[in-house]
Amino acid sequence: MLELLSPAGSMESVTAAVQNGANAVYLGYGDFNARRNAKNFTREEVAAAVSYCHTRGTKVHLTLNTLLTDRELPAAAQVAGEINEMGVDAVIVQDLGVARMLHQVAPQLALHASTQMTVHSLDGVKECARLGFTRAVLSRELSRDQIRYICQNSPIEIETFAHGALCMCYSGQCYLSSVIGGRSGNRGLCAQPCRLKYGWGNRANEYPLSLKDMSLADYLQELEEMGVCCLKIEGRMKRPEYVAIVTGIYARAIREGRSPTPEELEQLEAAFSRQGFTQGYYLDKKGSDMFGVRQESEPPRELYAQARTTYESGENRKELIRMYAMIRTGEPAQVAAQDLVGNVARVEGAVPEAAVNVPLTAEKVEGQLKRTGGTPYECEKVTAYVDEGLSLPLSALNALRRQALEELSRLRGLPPQREKGEFHPGVRYENPKGAPQITLSVRSAQQITPALLALQPARIYLPSDEGAACPDAIRACQEAGVEVAVLLPRVCWDREKNKLEQELKVFQELGVTQALAGTLDGVQRALDLGFTVTSDFGIGVYNSQTLKELKRLGVSAATASFELKLPQIRDLSKAIPLEAIVYGRLPLMITENCIIHNHTGQHSCTGVNQLTDRRGEKFPVVKAWGCRNEILNGKTLFLADKAADYQRLGLWAVRLMFTTEKPEQCVQVLERYRGQGRYKPADFTRGLYYRDVE
Incomplete structure (x- = not known):
């Protein structure tokens, strides 16, 4: 039978979930989880919750699903030791370095790959298995056929979200909150700027980034039949009454092998919704119907009162x-x-x-x-x-x-008797000496010109679809003595894999051996095809242990997270060569829903599309591989006049990320980073390299 996993932001929510039939609950402890604003549990409360749940046949999963710095890892290791002794059943993890630490401290504790790891294909699941995870939580964007395919072939358990809020961006790939507001979703403090108004002209008068909540209540039997192990309800920030209502309805439907009744569906919507629910991703029917906003209304007092009786009137769970x-x-x-x-x-x-x-x-x-x-x-x-x-x-x-x-x-x-270990950071690698080389990434083959190649960048990262369509661009680089690496898309579903492999074949036939991959899915694919792989920013290199874990996987070089400050990058122990992005419009979101098509009714990705926020800031929206969108920052990251700062970080390379720049502008930028000319963007930012990110 399907495991039902319910959220618990408080001890009252634990009780609400358990008494209404949850098979497992997930909760946060301390500052190392993706809901740091929730009322997270103290050590005593976690121990009490574990005892309460285990007595009633319910498992406890703890969230350690944020990116951590080297300085934070020892404290996280202490937390890991404590929860291991308490008998927590599993830990939900995003950071590869945290996973490495957990294997040392609590080798018998089950690890679940958070949806923040952006696992969206069988290759990603297999990579999680190689990393020692026993379960993967799939991206919420996947359709039923993709979930089925993964379940049928997965070496580990598969968990999917069934009910609750949808993020506009693939989880783990969103930088909107951190770049514009200094509060990182990857650090557990997302400010949810996607729920605000944006527009396509000069006025922010729509909600093009605010999705309705998902609800798969009508597809429970299908999900079980296709091999899903666990269904997850989102909502650690929600009230206990919400937890009780949603858990109870899903638990009864699963237990009785049916869909919810019309009355139960009304209760789900009354408990919380954003103008109803959507099944758009699951049914592979994306579009404007998936969007909605929360409408202010009085809490459903009678429904909430009924919900409270389910967990305040004694033992309903037997x-x-x-x-x-x-x-x-x-x-x-x-x-x-x-x-x-x-x-x-x-x-x-x-x-x-x-x-x-x-x-x-x-x-x-x-x-x-x-x-x-x-x-x-x-x-x-x-x-x-x-x-x-x-x-x-x-x-x-x-x-x-x-x-x-x-x-x-x-x-x-009683907690189980488990093996205990200690966290050992291991050998520290000295920073390489000397100035870093300069690499480039481009969006279009047209940005690669003879003038650009004459400036001799160390490497050019060329998107797979661009290189396959314009093989002459690859040859031009090679003839100029400039190394080419194929840039894999961050998102590629299993049904799109053949298309990607055909593109990669073009590169291989031309002698390209280097690849840049921004998710575990891409890393696995590139390694399987024999490429030498550099991990991109989407992997989230935030600490030295992640670099060691990537090295163990066979990754040859890595890209530092651009949410780190420069001193933090300097202090990383570089088990493999590291590069950092020092120029460009930083990618803030990658979306499965094409917001350009939602707005215009047609695929008009070739022109300049700009999303305007309520302050008048304009964010370019560009086409991503597979008819997806990337939303770029309105300001350009510019550090050419700060070369002395980034040249001391022990990097093998610094990357200039070209997105909306014209070919001649690309040349001017590279010249400036070579110490020539006076080019400076009209509106630029230093990114997050000089300011703290919460």
Whole structure:
């Protein structure tokens, strides 16, 4: 049966989820999770939650799903040791360095790959398996056929979101909140700027980035049949009543093998929605119908009151047990309780006396022991052996029953005995000396001109579709003595893989051996095809352990996250060569939904499309591989006059990222970074390299 995983932002929400049928809950502890603004749990609360859940047959998953710095990893390792001892069942992780640390500190603790890892294909799932994950949470954008294909071929468990908020951007690839506001979604503090107004002219008068919540309540049996292991409900920031309502409806429908009733669907919408729900991604029907905003209204008081009774009025969640009794002459009365996983609690009481009037019978004993009301248990069977002619007060039997059930609860709440380890950062690599080389990435083959090649960049990253369509651009680079690397798309579904491989074949036939990949999916594909792989910014290199883990996977070089400050990049122990982006319009979002088509009704990606925010800032929207969109920053990152700062970071290369620039402008920029000319963008930013990101 499908596992139902419910959110818990507080102990009250834990109770709400468990009492309404959740098979597992997920919660945050401390500052290392993707909902740092939630009321995260203290150590004592986590221990209490684990005990409460395990007593009632519910698992606890803990979120450690943010990118962490080297300075934060020791504290995260302490958290990992604590939750390992408490008996947390699994940890949800985004950061490869955190995963590496967890393997050291808690080698027997299950690791689940967060949706923040942007796993959207079978190759990505296989890469997670290589990294030691036992489950992958798929990107929410995937359609049913893609989920089915992955499930049928996956070496590990697959979890999908079933209900709750949708992000406009692929999770783990969004930098909108951090770049424009200094609050990073990858660090657990997304300010949700996508929910604000934007427009296509000079006025922000629409909500083109605000998706409705998803609801797959009508497809539960199909999801189970296709092989999904776990369904996840989003909402750690939501009220306990919301958790109770949504969990209860989904749990009943799963248990009874049906879809929710019309009344239950109305309750889901009343609990929370943004102008209704969408199944657009799942049904492969993208478009403007998927968008909506939260409309302010009074909370549904009556519905919430009913929801509270499900978790405030005692035990609604019952675990099946069996009871045993042995009442024998001259021996202490014995009662035992056994659960379905093998825990046995035995207790003893007084020695029974000879009966004066009515002797005790097995039927009476069974009747008393079955009375488990008010406890988390339901007794399905009692086996009693009673010698004839004995007497034992019913109050004594009741006391033995209570003691046995209390002991059973204690046993069920005990943490498992697990192996413990210590976090060892390992060898520290000295920073390379000397100035970094300059690499370029382009969006269009037309940006590669003889004048640009004459400036001899160390490497040019050319998108796979551009190189396949314009092989002469590859040859021109090679003839000029400039190395070419193929830039893989960050998002490529399994049904698009053949197209990508045909593009990569063009590069290989021309002798290209280098590849740049921005997700684990792309890394796996490039390695399988024999490319020497550099990881791009989308992988999220935030600490030294991630670099070591990438090296273990066979990655030859990496790109630092542009959410790091320059001193943090300098201090990374560079197990593999590292480059950093020092120029360009930083990519803020990559979207499955084509917002250009949603607005115009046609695919007009070739022109300049600009999204305007409420402050008048304009963000270019460009076509991404596979009819997707990338939203770029309105200001251009510019550090040419800060060369002394980035040349001291121990980098092998710095990258100029060309997106909307004209060919002649590309030449001017490269000249400036070579120390020639006076080029400077009209409106530029230093990015996040000089300011703290929360």
